[in-house]
Amino acid sequence: MIVELINTGSELMLGRTLNTHQQWLCRRMADLGWPVSRQVAIADTGPEIQQAVRESLGRADLILVTGGLGPTSDDITRELIADLVNKPLRENPAIVAELKRFFAERNRPMPARNLVQAQVPEGAVVLPNPNGTAPGLAIKIEDGSWKMEDGGAGRLQSSTPNPPTAQWIVMLPGPPRELRPMFTDTVVPLLQCELPRQIFVCHTLRTSGIGESALAEIIDGPLQAFIARGLELGYCARPGQVDVRLVARIPQAEALVLDAERIITPLLSRYVYASDDEDLEAVIVRELTARKQTLAIAESCTGGCIAHRITNVPGASAILIAGLVTYANAAKEKFAGVRPETLAAHGAVSEPVAREMAEGARQATGADFALAVTGIAGPSGGTPEKPVGTVFMAVSSAAGTVAVKQLNRFDRETFKDVAAQQVLGMLRRAMV
Ligand code: ATP
Ligand code: MG
Numbered sequence: 001m002i003v004e005l006i007n008t009g010s011e012l013m014l015g016r017t018l019n020t021h022q023q024w025l026c027r028r029m030a031d032l033g034w035p036v037s038r039q040v041a042i043a044d045t046g047p048e049i050q051q052a053v054r055e056s057l058g059r060a061d062l063i064l065v066t067g068g069l070g071p072t073s074d075d076i077t078r079e080l081i082a083d084l085v086n087k088p089l090r091e092n093p094a095i096v097a098e099l100k101r102f103f104a105e106r107n108r109p110m111p112a113r114n115l116v117q118a119q120v121p122e123g124a125v126v127l128p129n130p131n132g133t134a135p136g137l138a139i140k141i142e143d144g145s146w147k148m149e150d151g152g153a154g155r156l157q158s159s160t161p162n163p164p165t166a167q168w169i170v171m172l173p174g175p176p177r178e179l180r181p182m183f184t185d186t187v188v189p190l191l192q193c194e195l196p197r198q199i200f201v202c203h204t205l206r207t208s209g210i211g212e213s214a215l216a217e218i219i220d221g222p223l224q225a226f227i228a229r230g231l232e233l234g235y236c237a238r239p240g241q242v243d244v245r246l247v248a249r250i251p252q253a254e255a256l257v258l259d260a261e262r263i264i265t266p267l268l269s270r271y272v273y274a275s276d277d278e279d280l281e282a283v284i285v286r287e288l289t290a291r292k293q294t295l296a297i298a299e300s301c302t303g304g305c306i307a308h309r310i311t312n313v314p315g316a317s318a319i320l321i322a323g324l325v326t327y328a329n330a331a332k333e334k335f336a337g338v339r340p341e342t343l344a345a346h347g348a349v350s351e352p353v354a355r356e357m358a359e360g361a362r363q364a365t366g367a368d369f370a371l372a373v374t375g376i377a378g379p380s381g382g383t384p385e386k387p388v389g390t391v392f393m394a395v396s397s398a399a400g401t402v403a404v405k406q407l408n409r410f411d412r413e414t415f416k417d418v419a420a421q422q423v424l425g426m427l428r429r430a431m432v
Pocket of ligand 2: 068069070071072074075174
C-alpha cells in the first residue's frame with residue numbers, strides 16, 4: 001500500500017508557516033501501520049495542485065491532501081481535484097444547513113462565498129468539521145483512471161504486489177485545530193474500514209549521555225542477525241540525545257522487534273531512558289512521583305530552562321520543590337549556598353561552584369535530588385581555559401554529588417536546550 005501526502009499552501013513555501021501537518025500526519029499514519037512513502041509541499045495555485053495530485057495518482061493507493069478548503073479565492077483544492085478525477089461538484093444541502101447553523105450560532109451573517117464549502121464531488125464522503133466551516137472530503141476512485149494533462153485518461157501504475165482495488169484521495173482543512181480532530185475522529189475509522197491492513201512495527205529507544213557513533217559501536221554487531229531477518233535499524237541524533245529506531249514489516253514483526261530490543265536494552269542500560277516517545281522530563285517526574293521523592297534545581301546559564309521542562313509535565317508539583325535561577329554571584333551565595341571563597345578561587349563557571357549549587361539547593365529545600373548548571377553560553381565571555389560553550393553540571397543526592405564538564409559549542413538557545421538535556425540525563429542516571 002503506497003501512501004503519499006501533499007501539503008498545499010503558499011505560506012509554507014514562503015516560510016511563513018511551519019509545515020506541522022507533515023510531521024503530525026506522517027507520525028499518525030506510521031503508528032497506524034501505513035507509513036507515508038512520499039510527501040510534497042506546494043504553493044496553492046491551480047497547476048501545482050493538479051500536477052502533484054496527478055503524479056501521486058500514478059503511484060499511490062491513498063493520497064492525503066491538506067489545505068485550501070476554505071472560502072477564499074486561494075482555496076481551490078476541492079475544485080481542482082474534482083475536475084482531475086472527473087467528479088462533478090454538487091451542492092450538499094446538509095452542509096449548507098450546517099454552515100447556516102455555524103454562522104447563526106455566532107450571530108454573524110453568512111458570507112455567500114462560504115457556500116463553496118458545501119460543494120461536494122459526486123460520490124465523495126463528507127468528513128464533518130466540528131471546529132470550523134470547511135468539511136473534509138474523501139473520494140474513492142474505483143476505475144483507477146483520471147484526467148491526464150492532455151485530457152486523456154491516466155492509470156494507476158502501482159508497484160505494490162497486491163494493490164487495493166480502489167484509490168482514495170482524502171482532503172483535509174489547513175488549520176491544525178480542524179485537521180487533527182477530523183483525522184482522528186473520522187479519517188482513521190474510514191481508513192481502517194477501507195484499506196488493507198499492513199504490517200509495520202516501529203519501536204524507538206531514546207538515549208542520552210552517549211553519542212551516535214559510540215552507540216552504533218555497541219549495538220550494530222549484536223543486531224546483525226536481526227537485520228538479516230528483516231529488522232531495519234535507524235538512528236536519529238539530536239542535540240543531547242540519540243534515538244534508536246527498530247522497524248520491521250515482515251510477519252512476526254512484533255516478535256522480531258521485541259527480541260532485538262531485549263538484546264540491546266541491557267547493553268545500553270545506563271543510557272536508555274524511554275522505550276517509546278516519552279520525554280526525559282516526563283520519565284523523571286513519573287519515576288520520582290512513584291518513589292515519592294523530590295527535586296530542586298539551581299540554574300545559572302540555562303536561565304530556568306530545566307525548571308520549564310520539568311513544569312511542562314502534568315503533576316510536576318508532586319516532585320518539584322524549587323527552581324532557582326541564580327545568575328549573579330551574590331544570588332548563588334544567598335540562595336544556593338555557594339561559598340564566596342569558592343567563587344573567588346574558581347570563578348562562577350567551575351566544577352566546585354556547580355557542586356556547591358547542587359548541594360546548597362538540596363540543603364535549602366530538603367529535596368532528595370538537586371541539580372545545578374553553570375556555564376558560558378556566549379557569544380562573548382569565553383577565556384582560553386574556559387571557552388564559550390563550557391558548562392559544569394552537578395547532581396546531588398544522599399548517595400553524594402557527581403559533577404561533569406561539557407563543551408557545548410552552539411548558539412545561545414541550543415546551548416541552553418542541550419545543557420538542560422544533559423543534566424536531566426545525569427539526574428536520570430543518578431536515579432537508576
Ligand atoms: P481556511 O478556511 O482557514 O482558509 P483552508 O483549508 O483553506 O482553511 P489553508 O488556507 O491552506 O486551509 O490554511 C489555513 C491555515 O492553516 C494557515 O494559515 C495555517 O496557519 C494553517 N496551515 C495550513 N497548512 C498548514 C501546514 N501544512 N502546517 C501547519 N499549519 C498549516
Ligand atoms: Mg484557506
